[in-house]
Amino acid sequence: MIKIYTDTNYLKPEFRKIIFPLLLDVHFTKSALALDHFLLVETIETCDVVILPVAVNYYYKSKKKAALHQFIDSALAKNKKVWVYTAGDYGITFRKDVTVFRLGGFASKLTKNEAILPSFVTDVYTTLFSHQWEPVAKSITPQIGFVGQANKSIFKLIKEFVLHIKLSFLKLFNVSLGDSQSFYPSSFKRYQILKKLQDSDQISTNFILRKLYRAGVKTEDEKQHTTFEFFKNIETNLYTVCIRGAGNFSVRLYETLMMGRIPIIINSDMKLPLEEYINWKNHVVFTDAKNLVNDIVTFHNTHSEERLLFIQQENRKLMLGMFQRVNYFKAFYTFKNEF
Template sequence: MLKFYTLTQEITPEHRRRIFPLLFDWCYLEDAELRNHFQQVATLEEAEVAILPIDLGYYLKHGQKKEEERFIQSAKEAHKKVWVYSGGDFGTTLSEEVTTFRLGGFHSKMNANTNVMPSFINDPYEVLLTGTWFPLTKTEKPTIGFVGNAEGSFNKWLKEFLIYGKQSLNRLLKKDPTDWQSFFPSSIIRFQMLQKIKESSRVQTDFIYRNKYRAGATNEEEKRKTSLAFYQNIEKNLYTFCLRGSGNFSVRFYETLMMGRIPLLIDTDVRLPFHDRIQWHQHCVLATRENYIEKLVDFHQQHSEQELKKIQESNRQLAKEVLNRKAYFIAISKEIMSS
């Protein structure tokens, strides 16, 4: 059982949406299963891990950098491991002396103490889709789907460039503490790559382009309809195209795994969860912007129908049993306790 210490006075209703993900289940949901693997203690001296309770960006943006530094320094002086959550699309890199949890970033630039978390996805079959899950059979050509923001217009490029310029200026002026980013107009690049797939005679495509997030849905019924169309597209296609968004990670990648389908993930120097333990090439088609059509076709041809069904089953099991929030942190705790 892993003993942790945190600043309980900061766990308030106002901080619910920015709290360290483990503490969300522990404090707000009071999950019973976690009690078998973690124990909250009252003092730093009793703990094995000190958890900074709120998203790092909150401290840095709200003039509380000294409070964050004081907490980390106290833990280090007590020779305790420190866990920090850096939320949002971009995240912030800290020293190697703390363990950082974040959604994305660039693998070649992150240190060994940076843990990439999955995007924690609710099972669509429990909250949205009717019927039960089933694996798809193999077709002659690989069938690939996509529903989302993809547009090739100059106006879209200009809009993304202006957003990038504002973000870069804020980083330069120290108003934004997140890591520096190069310009990556994701919706433009996504559209261009999807068009190349459509032009290929070796692939069967099923694409629905949106020019706004969730097709501009503004109420719950519209959101439900767009979500339904999104997941139905994944459900009926063996593969789904997955490319990073603003941050260097793809939520669609984890949604595809949860649906028990196979992601075609474009590697933009990504780091995946448990990258040194999970054999990710067994769960997805990992490709570059130069070879993604060839990789998709080769993967499809090299696997039998039985193998493809097993991959689909394995992906859904992985998402449900390993990449959910509780299981993720339980696995981290077991790793620490066994070291």
């Protein structure tokens, strides 16, 4: 049983959206799995790990930095491990002797104390689809899918650049939170990658390209239709292209793993969850814009159908197991304390 201590003044409904993710299960939903492995204790002296109750962003926005540092420093003074969470696409670099959980960031810039959170996605085989999961067979050429926003419009490119300048300006004056990064026109970059794949006669593509996010849906029926279309595309194809968005991470990566298919990750200096303990080369195809086609074809041709079926099973197993929220934090704690 892992004993955790936090500031219980924040364990209220109004803080639920910004609560440290594990506390959703331990306090709000009180899931059986969480309560089997984690216990909230009343005193800091009796805990194994201290958790900052809400995202770091809250303390910055609410001008409560003093309270933030006081809470952390009091835990460190007692030689306690401290976990904090920084939310948002960009994350906030937080240089204290604590573990910082964040969605993304640049591997070359992150410290050893910064840990990447997987996206805790829902299993659509229990919500959206009425049939059971099955792997797909190996085809002669790699069958690659993608559904999402990809736009070659110069107007869109200029719009993204203007938004980047605006955001950089707001960050300069501390109006907007999050680490700074260079200009990355995600929609335009996606189009370039996908076009290169479409133009190759060594690859079969099954792409649905959107000019707007979620095809600009406005009604609940439209949302359900595009959601079904998105996941059906992943299910149909052995591979799915996973490219970063505004932040340097891809939710699609975890959705593809959950669907028991093989993600193709386009290099963007991305760090993956628990990569010190997980051999990600056994789960995904790593490539970049320059070697895109060759890397995919080589991977496909050098893996037998039996091996590709095994990878699909292991990817789904990873998401249903270690990358469920409670299991992730339990695994993280165990790895850090036993290895």
